[in-house]
Amino acid sequence: MEGTFWSLLPPLVMILLVLLTRRVLLSLGTGIIIGALMVENYDLLATLERIWMSFQGSFYAEGAWDIWSIQLVVFLLLLGILIAFLTATGGAKAFGGWAVNRVKSRKGAQYTTGLLGVAIFIDDYFNSLTIGQVSRPITDRQNVSRAKLAYLIDSTSAPVTVLTPISSWGAYIIGIISTVIATHELSDYSALGAFIQMIPYNFYAIAAIALVFLAIYFKLDIGAMKKHEERAETTGDLIDPANPDVPGDIKGEVAENQNGRVYHLLLPLLALLITTMTVMVITGVQASEDGVTLVSIFANTDVNLALVTGGTLAVLLSVLLYAVQPGDKSNIFVVTWQGIKAMLPAIYILILAWMIVSIIGAIGTDQYLVGLVEEANLSPAYLPLMIFLVAGVTAFATGTSWGTFALMLPIAGEMAVELDPTMVIPALSAVLAGSVFGDHCSPISDTSVLSSTGAGSNHIDHIVTQIPYALIAAVTALLGYITLAITTSAVLSLIVTLGALLGLVLILKR
Template identity: 55%
Template structure:
């Protein structure tokens, strides 16, 4: 079964169940079970053993604790506790009141959220969780659905991070390029120079970012997003009425303290920023023995940095809260409720890691990569083919970085032996495809954390983001096809943006006409 077309079965079943049942835990669990059965030729006892091993290796493997995973899960709990402190202290309400006086329209609130997402480019995890903490008090007041907030967060995290050389993603990619260039004896480019030249070639990431601002400014609410936004604006219901126990959402568990101040929210968030980014740089410097930004962020310990930042911000938020002379007995409630609100996200993340491991064992990525290596394809079509294969791989496996690791070496090897002038477009196509697949995948950790940061239902986020991701991807496909034949970065980028603009205009007009028709019928 491994490395054959059958290796696609667990991912396909999981994705279909997500759409049909809208229950991500059942869907992931089924995919895990089916994958384990395929790996062990339907031997039930061996399959059960496989599932157990996949679970405990998340925490302990090869004779040592998996500290990175434990830190990330701990950071989620700290974030839940921080959210509880910010709500109970009245900081979230005070910040919402303060921002309402300055950002007075729904459009302004949405654009501001998009801008914050662009500014926080240092790491996708940090972006996903921090933007929600800052923007949610304002977007809630302006009756912007949590699904839309999650879209803004997700589509301005990975797309921005993959374009920024001074980021955890940029550093990882630059380091990978250095290894690839040395292995393939490529001397025409230096890794950093190549990364910079690849930025305008990442047609999907650029399209996704532009589309975020179009959606924010012109209220382009497509498909299920329109349902969520209409309900939020009309009835004030930010979540689907049938949804409860949403990760990151405390509802009305705490009555905000009447003496809450704006700084009760801002200062803990600023501490989170400063300590996390400072720790990322420091851990990178220690590991790389270099003070250079690129070297530091290529070797940073993101999860350790997150937990240090999270712990520092929780301590500051706790000091502010108890300075309001509240009962000490409230501390236990804040810890419990803050932890409880993050359990749905932790459960999804654990199962996503498990099915990712199962899919890795069954060779789904290897099978898809082999399709590219063994096919006889027109060289000019290779960038767009690599984009599509990378997207499918990231969609099925839920990991951009894993897709980078598999597909970048393959792309480099193919182009060196066919047409080296298309090397950078091909590598950029891999990056773009991986981010697109990541956006569409319900098992992507970034997608999970985006819905958590927004306090949105996870499947609602995946389904509402999908139409926008497809628009950007269709435009990018045309761009990568064009660059393969013309070798012109500027022309291909302009055509990509122009095509996306035309699609948006047509869809906007169609949506407006359809709503007018419904109004007339009434």
Template identity: 55%
Template sequence: MEGTIFSIIPAVLMLVLVLITRNVLISLGTGILIGALFIHDFAILDSIREIWTIFYEIFILDGALNTGNILLIAFLLLLGTMTAFLQASGGSRAFGEWMIKRVKTRTGAQIMTPVLGLVIFIDDYFNSLAVGQIARPLTDRHKVSRAKLAYFIDSTSAPITVISPISSWGAYIIGILGGLFAANGITDIQPLEAFIQMIPLNLYALSALLLVFLVAYFKMDIGPMRTHEQRAIETGQLLNPEKDNAPGDLGDTFVPHKGGKIFHLLIPIAMLIGATVVSMIVTGANASKGDVTILTTFANTDVNLSLFIGGLSAVLTGLVFHLQQEEPRANGLTIFIEGIKTMLPAIYILVLAWMIGSIIGTLETGEYLAQIVNDASISASLLPFLFFFIAGVMAVSTGTSWGTFGIMLPIAAEVAVITDINMLLPSLAAVLAGSVFGDHCTPISDTTILSSIGAGSNHIDHVLTQLPYAILAAVAASIGYLIIGVTNQVLLPLLATFIVVIGIGIIIGFVNKSKINKA
């Protein structure tokens, strides 16, 4: 069943179950089981062995520790511990009280979050987790729901990193472009130059970033987000009370220390950011061969190791501050245990997401979708639109933007070179845009999971509340890509995309305000 229409069934079934049951673990588990049965033609024992092998290889691969995965899991546990120290020390409360005096409006608290996301553009993992730790005390004090905070984080992190050449994403994409241009004999443009020219053509990323600020300013609470926001404003409940505590949320586990100061929060977070960035630069420079540049550094950096070093530095800093505080203070061992416990649900989701990703890879779901594009007779004017759509579907199915880049960028380049070379950069940009769109719509995306963790939001609540905004931005981007195909221009499609997003934003904001005034 590999590489056939049947290969998409496990992914589709998983997504349908997520929407019906609202239980991500059951949905992922079902997708894994059905996928394993498909791989082995419903031989039960072979399917069980397949599932065990995939799980085992998450931790041990080719007889050695799978350090990348282990370091990321360890970092999440450290992040939970750091969060516990920030709360127990009173640092989160002190920071919230300090910021609420300076950011006096709920709108200002919301706008601050994506602004932080734009500043921390180096890596999407790092962005998702760091922004959440900084913004959460403020948004909590202004009664911004955790689902909305997760949306702000997720819809800023991937869109900003995918258009930044100085980022782990940018370096990866530029590396792929270099190979594609060499393979197709393209010599009149360099990879970095092409990447920069593709920025205004990445219509989904740009429209998603614009939409985030419109949502914050015009109070565009649509679909499930409206329910979360109304509950937060009216009752102060930032999470759905019918569901378990979200990853990273400690509830009322600790009574904040009365002597808590702002630096009890700011310095550990500064250590997290500083140690991570320094580690990314050092590991990237050490792994670069030949001339060490900014691009080669970020192309070769070890993100997971850097995150672990940053997380460990932050936890040790939090521990030192905790030991310096006067009695009574929370038990240090209890802080470690409770912090770790808050991250276990997220780790379960992440491990199952890795497993379903491996199953889908074995079934060659991505290759099947790509082959459909390759075999179709496509008009050159439709290439950007179709590549945006197909990349989106592939990213939703596989849960990986980077995997979609690797599969679809070569196909887009080959088709554009053969069909119409003028559509090369728009088609490549459309693949990048569609990959991020699909990443925003699927519950098995690493970035989406980590955004839920960073915000302390229930994961399915985050996925379902972000979906209408992602679709809105995608519709606007689709119109832009159709215009690109017809006009082969850059500014007109970008302007049209922004006009659609702004127009819808103003209308929704006006309707919401009218409803509030009537109430």
């Protein structure tokens, strides 16, 4: 069953259960069990061992600790503690009161979030978690649903980082592209130059960002999002009462100090921002062996170490501000525990997502999907279109953009060289576009999990409400790739993509 059509069964069962039951932990667990049974030919003892190894392998494998995973979990715990103290000091409430006098409309609150999402492009994790903390007090005051906030965060974080060479994503992609160029001796390209040329062909990422601002301007609330927004506007319930469990939500367990000031929120968040960026630069410089450039810094930086360092300093500062604050206060250890407890659902989802990604990798789901591209007998002009679709399905099923990049960029480059070397840049860009699209729709995407966490939204509510917008952007991207196949013009194809996007928005709004 490995590497065959049946390898699609575990992710399909998991996704179907998510949509039917809305119980993400149950659905992920079921997918893991089915996948492990298939990998081990239904041997129960071997299946149990496979499940355990998929868990252990998330943190310890081949005789070494997986520092990356451990640091991400530690940062999420630190973030939960930070949220609790920002609430306990009254800083979040004070910032919301300050912002409501300056951001005076629901559209203004959403524009602020969208613009921050575009401006903070260094890393998708950092984007998702930081913007949520800054924007949540503003959008909460304007009765913007948490599902809408999660959409605004998620649909700017990955698209902007995949379009920016000076980001953790850009550096990672450039590193893979350099291997493709060297393998096929493409002397006409440099890795950075190729990445920059790929930007206008990334129709989905561009459309997704544009759709965020069009949706705000036209108040385009469709599907499940309309219910969330109408409920938030009319009742003030920002979270669906039927799905009250959300990561990062303190649920009134922490009393807000009435002496809170705006600086109680801003100083810890500035400490997080400045420290994280500083450590990213330092670790990137230290690891750049072949000369220091902006691209080399982001290619070699240790993002999770930077997040943990910044999170630790931000938490210590918030605890200090709380300790010296006058007025009635809860016990510091109680506040800390409430912050940890609020973040546990996100950590459970993330760990199970890592486990099912491991199982899916063992059963060969990604290899089967990529094999479809290799076996397809198609015109070179339609190669980017085909790659976009397969990359989207692969990222959706596996929950990882980066894994799809690593798998499909070399294959897309090889196929383009063999079929038509002029299609190298569009084919590589189509991998990026499809990967982000699949990532936006996947309930096991770590970026989507962290966007839910940053926004304080129920994770499945976020996925269900975001999918229609992702599909709109994907349809317009498909039209762009069809236009590219017919005309070979990147400019005209991009115009068709954005024109079709505006047209669809206007039709749906009516």
